[in-house]
Amino acid sequence: MSQIQVVIDPGHGGTDNGASYGYVDEDDTNLEIAYYLGYELGEAGVPYIMTREKDEYVSLEQRSTLANIKMPKLFVSIHCDAFHKQTASGMSVHVYQHPSWNALRAADCFQKQLTVHFPSHRWRGIRRSNFHVLRETHMPAVLIECEFISNPETRRFLKKPENKRRMAQCFKRSIVNYLR
Numbered sequence: 001m002s003q004i005q006v007v008i009d010p011g012h013g014g015t016d017n018g019a020s021y022g023y024v025d026e027d028d029t030n031l032e033i034a035y036y037l038g039y040e041l042g043e044a045g046v047p048y049i050m051t052r053e054k055d056e057y058v059s060l061e062q063r064s065t066l067a068n069i070k071m072p073k074l075f076v077s078i079h080c081d082a083f084h085k086q087t088a089s090g091m092s093v094h095v096y097q098h099p100s101w102n103a104l105r106a107a108d109c110f111q112k113q114l115t116v117h118f119p120s121h122r123w124r125g126i127r128r129s130n131f132h133v134l135r136e137t138h139m140p141a142v143l144i145e146c147e148f149i150s151n152p153e154t155r156r157f158l159k160k161p162e163n164k165r166r167m168a169q170c171f172k173r174s175i176v177n178y179l180r
């Protein structure tokens with residue numbers, strides 16, 4: 001069996017919907033983008049696993065523990081952003097507060113692809129965050145905030161399957177660039 005290269009982590013799930021606005025739940029959106037990404041990685045011949053494959057609750061500890069058992073080259077957590085101000089929009093990539101050199105290199109690969117593929121979207125940059133899945137995983141890890149689910153305009157963008165597929169293709173290119 002080939003070594004797992006990537007762990008895809010669709011944020012939230014089950015009883016934890018994540019951000020929920022205008023009948024769009026973050027957990028479903030994250031999972032759909034993750035499905036597309038899994039398909040893309042399969043096509044590219046990159047072995048991967050997902051921390052969840054359906055709408056179920058998986059704790060943060062279960063996610064980081066699974067990743068630490070599999071020890072992939074990269075951990076990619078997929079989320080959507082939300083803010084009480086409806087006008088907030090944009091995409092960002094998060095690394096841990098004290099990131100490894102490779103985590104920063106991975107974040108840079110995502111930044112390059114996202115800014116090229118989604119030039120009309122606000123780019124919020126590479127951010128340092130104390131998120132569990134970034135702190136407790138023992139391999140380079142990034143968390144992507146795909147757009148704001150709280151903004152009606154970007155929520156409409158997130159609802160379209162075609163955009164989720166485009167985002168997954170963009171992530172696949174970022175990952176392939178990072179791995180080589």
Ligand SMILES: [Zn+2]
Nearest residue numbers: 011018079080
């Ligand atoms: Zn989230």
